[in-house]
Amino acid sequence: MQKLVIPRKTVYRLSLYYRALQRLRTNNIETVSSAALATAAGVKPTQLRKDLTYFGNFGTRGLGYNVEALSRRLTEALGTTQLQPVILVGAGNLGSALLRYPGFAKEGFEVVAAFDAKPLRSREKELGIKVLPMTKLAQFVTEQRIKMAILTVPGNVAQEVTNELIASGVLAILNFAPIILQVPDNVVVNNVDLAIELENLSYFIQ
Template structure:
């Protein structure tokens, strides 16, 4: 992960333009940084210039000590009694997460769930653009009124390689999920958001985030019995 070095908490402008270097950040911390970024974006929209660690932690649903630990990856900055500069911190996290420009994403599987995700308007706000969808029956997906270009799965490798796409959303039945994941990885995809109900076997340098909706509901049901 890229991160700023030589941070000067008394000079936010120098902080924002400092050079970047590579550093390893735990996967769970990256997830929390995404939540902090979303909270900071709301503060920016509301015109708030600074935020305390306790206020940001409360908005993100974490303990202040955890937030300060996560933000320590950026070095020591912020002003005691005033807090963190909202726009500067949001910019730093956005840079770390690769959101300075829209990241292209493809979606594989245009069934009910896939089509619902293709209609979702919030991806661009968070820095992502679904540039193409793939399905065994592309015409049937197009008939659902999808605005994203939909192609046959046969064109998957060609279009991913041509567009330099590195992120994919997988919404296919479990029986074909692994074979399609293999094709995605071979085409250059290194991050997969997996909605298929199977555990994918991928190389170590490929990151998979699994979203099992039935499993999540089962987990919730335990607490509402």
């Protein structure tokens, strides 16, 4: 399966489809048309169908898609079949909140450890997880073969921490720091910048 051929945007939408399918599953719906699923995912039906053809033909003409089967195929494609361990670096305001956020576990990610320059912060409420000092970071990542990290450190140390993560073997970073991280080609970064999202909205309501 040559996954390099699949457009980035398609991959992103696969997650949207998967989400929508989960809702259908909990409602015990067995079959869904591209029109219905597309609406739930916020895209056009033709786009949904086109996206799915990158992975094969799962639909039944005249009927639609089997929710269960399509759902399973998407987890395979996304690589979320087995639980993926993740670490979180920077247990400040945002970091702590994310540790308590149930959304990750629900989607198959387990935050296995958190790191902070001042690990004593952990007192402030059971986060349900150990907060380790930064000095333990490299060893932990290497030994546990961690591949994914959530980065919620201040912008001025983000690049430095990133370098350490990459040196230890991390391949994917979800970055909340308001900085463009410089990383080698084999490392993927997704940026979530809350202030920029607001700023962007602000443009459209002028």
